[in-house]
Amino acid sequence: MSALHRKLLRDLLTMKGQVAAIAVVIAAGVMVLILSVMTLDAITLSRDRFYQEQHFAHIFSEVKRAPEGVAERLRLIPGVSQVQTRVLAPVRLEVDGFSDPVRGLILALPDGHQPDLNRVYLREGSLPQPGYADQVLITETFSQAHQLHTGDQIRAIINGRLETLTISGVGLSPEFIYLLGPNDLMPDYYRYGVLWMNRRALANALDMDGAFNSVLLSLQSGADMDTVIDAVDLILAPYGSIGAYGRHDQISHRFLHEELNQLRGMAMVLPAIFLGVAAFLLHVLMGRIVHTQRQQIAVLKAFGYRNREIALHYILLTSLIAVLGSLLGIALGIWAGQGMAGIYAEYYRFPVMSFRLQPSTLALGLAVACGAAILGASRAVQSAVSQAPAEAMRPPAPERFQRGWLEQLALGRFLGQTSRIIVRTLSRxxxxxxxxxxxxxxxxxxxxxxxxxxxxxxxxxxxxxxxxxHMDLNLGFSEQMPQRAAAELRALPGVSFVETYRNVPVRLIHGRKDYRTAIQGMEAQPQMHRLLDARYQPITLPPEGLLLSSYIAGYLDVREGDMVELEIMEGHRRTISVALAGTVDDLIGVGAYMERRALNRLLREGPVISGAWLMTDRSLEEELFPRLWQIPAVASIGQIxxxxxxxxxxxxxxxxxxxxxxxxxxxxxxxxxxxxxxxxxxxxxxxxxxxxxxxxxxxxxxxxxxxxxxxxxxxxxxxxxxxxxxxxxxxxxxxxxxxxxxxxxxxxxxxxxxxxxxxxxxxxxxxxxxxxxxxxxxxxxxxxxx
Structure with missing residues (x-):
């Protein structure tokens, strides 16, 4: 072992307290980096495998009703690889022992076998058997929430008829990794579930024999998605299509993509903060070490050690501290990453959460930590090699004594001797x-x-x-209703206040950017769902013009007074230009808003609504819910x-x-x-x-x-x-x-x-x-x- 290596070990032992302190800071940065990167990798890998193995579609579209023969026209679109038609419908579910309203979505499977696209991964049981109209497959989340298993029964109201269904199996779908109900922001596994039924049985229940109301498409390699979507819209427009969309607008994929973006941001910002602090501390520590060891450095130079060897000695000292912190951070990151992956698995459902530790991740943690450490110590290393031996052999020249500026203050006369030492040291x-x-x-x-x-x-x-x-219930209608429906809702037991709204799906376009969302038409001064400005004060909707969430306005790069194109995704599918009247600082979710009557005029329709917000008497809700479900137009009931x-x-x-x-x-x-x-x-x-x-x-x-x-x-x-x-x-x-x-x-x-x-x-x-x-x-x- 060389003399410099012995000195290195001696310095580490002498400074073990400082070394441990800085290693903890480095460990924090590396831990957050490893945690973020490993969780990001686990979710991305699990998603991609699930998508590939279950043949997740690239393009989705819903229509009112289209004949099965239209699928052949879709298959002829250049770039399309596969087309899968299906039937789906919202349903109301009843589960024994659970009194709250339960909503669901039921989808058709080809009788007795998996579909070509969006296949279901079986956790237990089997697909519904051919010829059985009362068998369904249910999602794992709904099964776990209500302790339902193969052979159990649930009841569903399908197209107004109550059906008793037997569970044939439990599964997962790439379409519902992040399962949200209509108007929901977070998954509620107790009150929303997805079911699959044989297509013949579901088509008969929905009067959809020989027709479909949903279609999935996969693309050939190199196909242009936007071109294919335009072609799909052209074919399906006569059948009530609300517009085809790609994976990037599919709800589950979109939320999962946002979560991955958050993890990427976290992997960049937090480690940078921690390692920046570590670099600063190493800058201070190494600078003071070099200052206190100036005579040792001079002796080493006098004995023939070159500048390069001395520089490498201090770089090695810094790197060892970084490696110690990195090893601790890697261990903590692996432990925390496994825990976080388990938490994410509760909300993002994959067959297997593919958690792995790649050598590249470890190398990244070590490289970033060592790089930050060496950068922080670089000035001290430069100072060490630039000292002349003869000058460094002498003790530092005594500082010239004079009264510091702090001592010259009137307060200085009242300080004791030791306090003046403190003041003098700090001022000098x-x-x-x-x-x-x-x-x-x-x-x-x-x-x-x-x-x-x-x-x-x-x-x-x-x-x-x-x-x-401020509402208690959020009602969604299956079709547009006249405004007078509000009076019928007010007459129900337990309803104390009703406010209606109109929702219309749109694609917002500004320049080369577009964003798919829905415009919500509201009262000018809404009481149930208030819009807030940047100071969190209520906003009055203007009589004309559009309000956008600040998030969407920033994404589209649009400002107040700019014109925004609205591509209406229902009805006659017109494109309209509307001025942006302002922005809304909504902190949960995003949206576009207009005064309801102005939206009705824009759509050239009468006073129609899409839903209503209700304020209710909680003590009468058990009587109210059955009455609400008896209304044919009520498709969903959301409890705030x-x-x-x-x-x-x-x-x-x-x-x-x-x-x-x-x-x-x-x-x-x-x-x-x-x-x-x-x-x-x-x-x-x-x-x-x-x-x-x-x-x-x-x-x-x-x-x-x-x-x-x-x-x-x-x-x-x-x-x-x-x-x-x-x-x-x-x-x-x-x-x-x-x-x-x-x-x-x-x-x-x-x-x-x-x-x-x-x-x-x-x-x-x-x-x-x-x-x-x-x-x-x-x-x-x-x-x-x-």
Whole structure:
């Protein structure tokens, strides 16, 4: 072993506290990177395998009713590989022991065998047997929610007729990896399920013999999807098509894609923050190591060691710290990644969650950590090799004594001797003090970043379900109804208020960008579903013009006053230009909005509606629900209280679990950062503190020099940490923003207090650990000259 290697090991043992502190920071960055990349890889791999094995379609389209012969025309479209027609319909389900309304979707399977596209993966049982009209296959999520298995029975109202159905099996479909009901934002497995029935039986029940109302297409390699979609729309337009769409607009795939984008953003932002802090700490640590070892460096050069060897020595020291942190981070990342993959598996249903650890992921973690560490230490390494041996052999020249600017203040006259030492040291070493303050402030910033989202999520949900949504029930109609239907709803028992709306599917087009959504026509001053501006104040809908979610407006790059093309996806399928009248800051979901009568005029129709929001008396809901289901036009009943419960559970299971892990890491890092600074300060002032003891200062007075300086720097660091932490929070918010929800930046007084308290506790604990070393001060060494 060479002398430099022995020195390297000796330095690591001497600085084990500082090394451990910085390794923890690096471990946090690597852990988040490994966690994000592995979860992203697991979901992507599982999705792609599921899509391929079950032949997931590329294009989807629904119609009112089309003859089966139209499928042959679709097969002749250039670029089309396969065409699968089918029949589907919304149904109402009844499950023994569950009184809440249950909605469902029933789809047709070719009698006795799998379809060519969107095949069903069997978990148990079998497909419905040929010739049996009362057998169905159900989704795994619905089966698990209600403890249903092969051979059990459920009841379904299909086309107005009550049918008792026997479960033949349980399965999964690539079409319903993320299963949402109509108007739902989150899966509710208790109140929404998917069933598959033999096509002949379902076609008879729906009067669809020789016809279809849904079609799936797969594409040949290299086919242009937009061209094929245009051709499909042209063929299906006479049959009531609402427009064909690709995978990117298919609900399950779209939400899954948004989740993957969030993971990508998280994999970039959070590791960058943690490793940036680690690079800064290494910059400070290595700079001070080089400063304290300047005579050792001079001796090494005098003995013939070249600059390259000395540089490699300090780079190796830095890299070893990075490797130690990386190994810890990789282990934690694998553990956390498996846990997160299990949580995601509850919401995104795959046959197998393909969790794997690729060598490239490990290499990425090591490379990023070592790169950040070496970058942080580069200036210190450059300083080490640039020192002239003769100059470095001498002790640093004593600083010129003069009264510092802090001492010249009137307050300085009231300070004791040890307090003046503190003030004098800080005023003369302003750069070092600034670096220390910055290092400590990072600990507070990380604590703020790790804790603010708990308040933001609470604010988001309270805003949505206390200020935006005021209804108890959301009714969806199977077809357009006249406005006078509202009077019939008001007459039902338990209904205290009714507000109607009109929904129309559209494709918004601006320039080369387009976005598929629905325009919701509402009252000018809606009471049940309020729209909010950037200050979260209610908006009055203008008599003309369109309002868009800020998210959609940003995606389309459209501003107030710009013209937006609306391609209406129902009826006569016209394209209309409408001015953007403003934007809406909705934090959950996205949408487009117009005053209802203005939308009716735009569509050249009478006062028709698509649904209604109801405020009800909870005590009369058991009597109300049967009456609502007796109305033939009611296709769905959504309970807002259930929707709130489901989305709160989702937030707690995913985002808040992850942020909880992040908060624990931030707390560990806060202590590591503060302790690292305290250890460095003690090591640098060891000789000075020992000299004070020789001069007759008591141990308490010497301790106050350390305590007072650390306390002053900590109090200066706390406001800076708040500022940096708010910046970190903005970056995290941007990374987590998606079509599903946008977190507001809400940093409460409690969050600021928590971050400050965390820093103070970390500082106090660090000082207590350092004070133990004061008993071991070598006063004899202080009397020796260097």
């Amino acid at each position: 070493h302003r750069v070092k003090a600034f670096l220390t303050v910055t290092g400590i402030s990072f600990s507070g910033a990380l604590l703020l970043m790790g804790s603010y989202q708990f308040g933001s999520v609470s604010f988001l949900l309270d805003l949505q379900y206390r200020k935006v949504l 209280s259930n929707a709130e419960r489901v989305i709160r559970t989702y937030m707690e299971d995913t985002m808040l679990v992850f942020m909880g892990i992040l908060l624990v890491m931030a707390g560990s890092i806060a202590f590591a950062v503060v302790y690292n600074n305290a250890r460095i300060a003690f090591a640098e002032r060891y000789r000075e503190l020992a000299t004070l003891r020789v001069l007759g200062f008591t141990q308490a007075e010497v301790a106050w020099v350390l305590i007072g300086e650390a306390a002053l720097l900590t109090f200066l660091a706390i406001p800076l940490g708040w500022l940096i932490g708010t910046g970190f929070a903005l970056m995290v918010n941007e990374a987590f923003s998606s079509e599903l929800f946008r977190l507001p930046l809400v940093v409460s007084h409690q969050v600021y207090a928590f971050a400050a308290l965390g820093v103070l506790l970390a500082s106090s604990l660090s000082i207590l650990l350092i004070l133990r070393r004061l008993k071991d001060l070598d006063m004899a060494a202080a009397l020796k000259t260097e």
